Amino acid sequence: MASVAAGYLPILLFLAVAVALSSAFVVLPIVASKFTGSAKPTPEKLTEYECGFPAFEDSRAQFDVRFYLIAILFIIFDLEAAFLYPWAVSLGGIGFAxxxxxxxxxxxLAIGYAYCWKKGALEWE
Incomplete structure (x- = not known):
């Protein structure tokens, strides 16, 4: 019974270290922000810093569905490229199958692309 418990000791030690590190990565930035003053917003801290001018609309406005379709198509074809490279490297070993x-x-993928093209998902107004 003691040897079974001793077998779990490295796993429990690893789990304890993982919990301690993840807790530190969550708690330490919060504590540091309290000491550095970043938790006290001022008008200068709340100004627009990415584009330099105030937003035209509410940031919670709905987007056109085409934005999401383009994003999904990008992810699909990005994954295709990620699958093609290892396939091309190992083609000699995997054979005809x-x-x-x-x-x-x-x-x-080509059928899905043709479907999106036919439905007008790629048309931009």
Whole structure:
């Protein structure tokens, strides 16, 4: 029984270190901000610093659905590129089955792209 408990000791030690570090990464910036004064907003701290002028509208305004469609398409084709590179590197080892699987994947992506194009998701006004 003692040897079983001793087997879990490294896991428990790792878990304790992980909890301590994650707690420190959460608590220490909050404490540091209290001491440095960043928790006390002034008009200068609340001014626009990214674009230099006040926003035209409320920041909680709804976006057109095309923004989200373009973002989803970007993620899909970014993932495609992430899958194509390891596939190309290991193509010699995976043979025809790997090649056929990737062709099916690319055909599915092309069908999805054609569907978005047909529905006008890529048209910008």
């Amino acid at each position: 790997g090649w056929a699987g990737m062709m099916i994947f690319l055909i599915e």
